[in-house]
Amino acid sequence: MEIRILTESEQERYENAILAMLTEGDAEFVPPLSTRTSTTQSDLNGKMKGTGGVLSYFAAVKKQRILAATEEDKLVGFVSFKENFVDERIGEEYLPNIYISTLLVAPEGRGKGLTRRMYEVLFAEYEHANVFTRTWSTNEAHIKILSKFGFETMLVLKNHRGNGIDTVYFKKCIRSF
Ligand SMILES: CC(C)(COP(=O)(O)OP(=O)(O)OC[C@H]1O[C@@H](n2cnc3c(N)ncnc32)[C@H](O)[C@@H]1OP(=O)(O)O)[C@@H](O)C(=O)NCCC(=O)NCCS
Numbered sequence: 001m002e003i004r005i006l007t008e009s010e011q012e013r014y015e016n017a018i019l020a021m022l023t024e025g026d027a028e029f030v031p032p033l034s035t036r037t038s039t040t041q042s043d044l045n046g047k048m049k050g051t052g053g054v055l056s057y058f059a060a061v062k063k064q065r066i067l068a069a070t071e072e073d074k075l076v077g078f079v080s081f082k083e084n085f086v087d088e089r090i091g092e093e094y095l096p097n098i099y100i101s102t103l104l105v106a107p108e109g110r111g112k113g114l115t116r117r118m119y120e121v122l123f124a125e126y127e128h129a130n131v132f133t134r135t136w137s138t139n140e141a142h143i144k145i146l147s148k149f150g151f152e153t154m155l156v157l158k159n160h161r162g163n164g165i166d167t168v169y170f171k172k173c174i175r176s177f
Pocket residue numbers: 025028029102103104105106109110111112113114115116117134135136139140141142144145
């Protein structure tokens with residue numbers, strides 16, 4: 001297994017594989033990726049049904065950095081992230097930072113600690129940066145991984161993704177704020 005941050009040309013080479021994984025994993029996300037128009041949108045109640053499947057989401061992912069896990073050149077998992085991301089919730093005081101927008105492991109690669117290994121590589125590369133991400137409150141697998149890496153809950157948006165499903169923002173900071 002090879003785990004690394006892709007160069008621009010490698011990223012182009014893996015684009016179709018990334019699209020295929022997003023298409024296959026679409027409905028596992030809450031709400032499904034095909035109902036989203038970007039990786040950071042604030043409205044996530046899932047009521048907006050897109051017409052192009054995961055294409056809008058994929059277009060946003062393509063513009064970001066990608067850390068990939070490959071096995072004999074086949075994509076098994078990836079993390080998309082933005083460098084130095086600032087919005088109304090993550091202010092400039094948190095720079096330098098990275099914002100993890102997507103984490104996805106192919107079904108056949110799951111349960112083997114691959115996410116842990118991808119995150120180890122990513123966090124070693126950005127050891128001097130604050131790290132942010134968000135997920136839905138019922139995503140036990142991801143939340144378990146985040147707490148193992150020492151992420152703290154930053155903000156909870158109650159019922160943001162539907163009844164009983166919150167959006168939870170996590171942070172892992174290099175100093176206290
Ligand atoms: C979340 C996801 C990336 C985890 O990938 P993975 O490589 O299988 O995770 P790991 O093998 O590194 O497991 C990490 C921990 O989570 C636990 N875990 C994995 N799947 C789990 C599940 N469905 N429920 C509860 N815990 C789970 C593992 O037991 C492991 O804990 P351990 O170290 O105590 O054994 C994968 O399930 C996935 O792609 N899901 C769909 C997309 C998604 O939810 N992405 C995140 C959106 S923000």
